[in-house]
Amino acid sequence: MEATQKQVIDKASQKEKRRRLEFLVKLFLFIGVVIWRVYYEDFLENEYRIPKNLINALTFYISAHIIISFTRLMLVAIYLRRHHRQAGFRNNFVIGINQIASLLSFVALVIGVFFLFSIDPKQFFTSISIIAAAIAILFKDYINNMINGLILMFSDHLSIDDYVGIGDFRGRIIDITLMNVHLLTDDDDVIYIANSTILNSSIVNHTKRNQRKIIIEFSVVPNQIEGLNELERYLEQSLKEWKSQILADSAQLRVVAITTTTVNIKFQLILQRPSRRLEKEIRRHLNWQIISYINEQKRTESLSS
Template sequence: MNSRKDQIEVSERRRRTIFLLKILVYVALLLISEYLGQLVEPYFPKIYRILSALEVVVAGNLIISLGRIVLIRFYLRKKRRTGLHGNFVLGINRIASILNVIVVLFSIMVLFDIQPLEFLSSITIVAAAIALLSKDYITNMINGLIIMFSDQLTLGDHIKVGDFKGKIQDITLLNVIIMNEDDDLVMIPNSLILSSHVVNHSRQNSKKISLEFEIKLTEKLNLDDMETTLKDYLKPYDRHITKNSFVFKAMAIQKDAVRVKVQLQLNNGERTTEKEIKRKINQKIIQLASEC
């Protein structure tokens, strides 16, 4: 947690330096507009319009950056002694990006001498049609902001959504990006995250391992012996496994096979330990199944 906060603080110091540079750029634009503009205007009449558009972009970006810096600084101070979630910073960054896009669009109107109010009133019907067609995208964006500003999910959490399991790598305005056990990046729509049953394994002090498999039904098959063998095989990992949490039971008996479930609880949610124990169980099950 501390390392994450340190990373955010380093990033914010860099952004504050960039903010000071933006102020210098804005002052330079004002000076150019005041003195150089008068000299260039006879040869290039549109110079003032271009300079005004640039001033709008830089001034708007300065205001947005200042608000962003103040909010994140306040958040870091507030969370000095409590849990820090990178989602809040991520959400502020996404909102800042949206506002910057709006500022750029406004500056384009200034550049082409378009009155914003008249322009908006003239495209009301078109805007309504666009909003209707992009309803799913807007819903996803709103859901993305809800996820970012909540403390239920955060970057680095190991989650399960339906059949998808993995570690959260990024949260965008459209998707939650997770990395599964095969190191593949899976993008899950934000609307699906909020409408589905989500299991956050990182918020648990322990981790449950559950494996189901089928084994051929033969005369040699003895589930009690298999359970004892598996327990003995996992004894080197006793310090990682919660006491009396091992469960070995038959889920269903079919015509030529038995469906068996192995379940146990780990004392912590370390990913490497979980993968190692899963691999050991799978190897032993394959060996026992081949002996039947």
Template sequence: MNQLKSIIKSKENVRRRNFVIKLTILFGLEFLYEGNSFLTRYISESVFIQAGLRALIFLLSANLIISLGRIAVLKFYLQKTDDHKVQPNFMIGIDRISWILNVNILLIAIMLAFNIKPLEFLTSITIVAAAIALLTKDYITNIVNGLIIMFSEQLEIGDKITVGKNTGFIRDITLVNLVLKGESGEIILVPNNLIFSSDVVNYSKNDSHQVIIDSEIPFHSNIKLQELEVFLSKELAPFSERVFVDGAQLNVLERKPESLVVRFQFPIKSGEKEIEKNAKKAINQAILNWSDERRKA
């Protein structure tokens, strides 16, 4: 079994045990509130205790419903998803949604504890709520975008990406930021909104990367770019099992008074360090030979 899948199942087993404990507590509170015991008289005489019990019952009931939904969704996800496709993003997304719902439930429970009717309270502060919504618009947009990222397959924990001028490995996805760890160890916080408004390069979604070779060729070499591109591409033939020869291309980077700076690049399967090294040597030698032949001619 996939290690990540095992970790998720282990955590879910703990949550199921907690679910049973909370359910037992809920039954106990229901008995105190509705049943007939030696505490019933004291509870009925105190409005504060009644309100507190009602708030606790509501809090636990709503929390259990959220937990049950969470357990069911994750169970369905793990059953329907292949081991190698299980993403930590999905679990993070479910956790974040559960957290948002539980916070709202807690606020309502606090209102009930103080005998405040939630609907009437919300109606009375409609104008204030509208003002708060306007002030927190960017924050809410960040949260929505964060949830979209969590449930998408485009960005995952551990992916190496470039956002704007920042390059790093994704370490966490929060409701506000994408947390990157730079190649030199620094932590970079990228607002979720920026992910949807900037070009994002995900290096981990491709099993290949570009090998780039820059060279400066003097003008006396009688340069014919198309001919040189074909010549260099043929030099990649011995590495065709690991190098995508069809993707090779030659471009001019800079024109100098007496020379031309060119870039030859080609895609190669990731992890082929030895092949990449040998291919670079072959191309560099081919450029030297080509330039020398043109100079002699």
């Protein structure tokens, strides 16, 4: 999982460097368009019969695109410098700015097409208002997803690299787009969850809590345990291998709820320092120890009867 995360970070860093290189290319192209409009517009139109609509459309789109790209780069650069981050760093703010820049670039492209075909935008949208309403209804879920994506990007409920539980899925967030959230599970599978689904689901953000705390919750039948103290000692002794990495006297077991058929129990401990690898290792060990303890109690009960 850590190797996959490193690949994601490296990919994001390369993508940011490529964006900066693309900006330089766009800048030179923009300078070329300005020179073209000032000195050669009539020449190109008369000699090469290039339509003026095409010149206007290209000029508008390239100018708008360079302004959007420059603004995006400046906002991201200021944010990274203020927070002492390197190029390629990704969080909700950076992703949100990138997605908004992409949306604005698409809008600029649409307006450029209007210039190309000499279409009056106001008249165009008025004439297709009924069709536009039908399209809005058909693509309601997509539009809703995009709005929810922007909400997620500029909120602090979920962030890149958070370890979360969403419904039946559990893993680390590696990307947030306008359509979905990319979740990297413990098995290194990437799951795409729609933004609307996330905002309508119960979410457990394990990163927001104490990152050093490990909590195991389980239920047992009352006659499967002889006493809480014995079970607590059993689990503590099984953790001798990691004793130096666990905060002293932090391991404790307590009853969460009691019903007529089960006892809900919570066992928790605190690590000396946060470590996702160590947490995963200890969590797996404790789960197997609890299962072994319950099975042993069942065998003892069957032999005594």
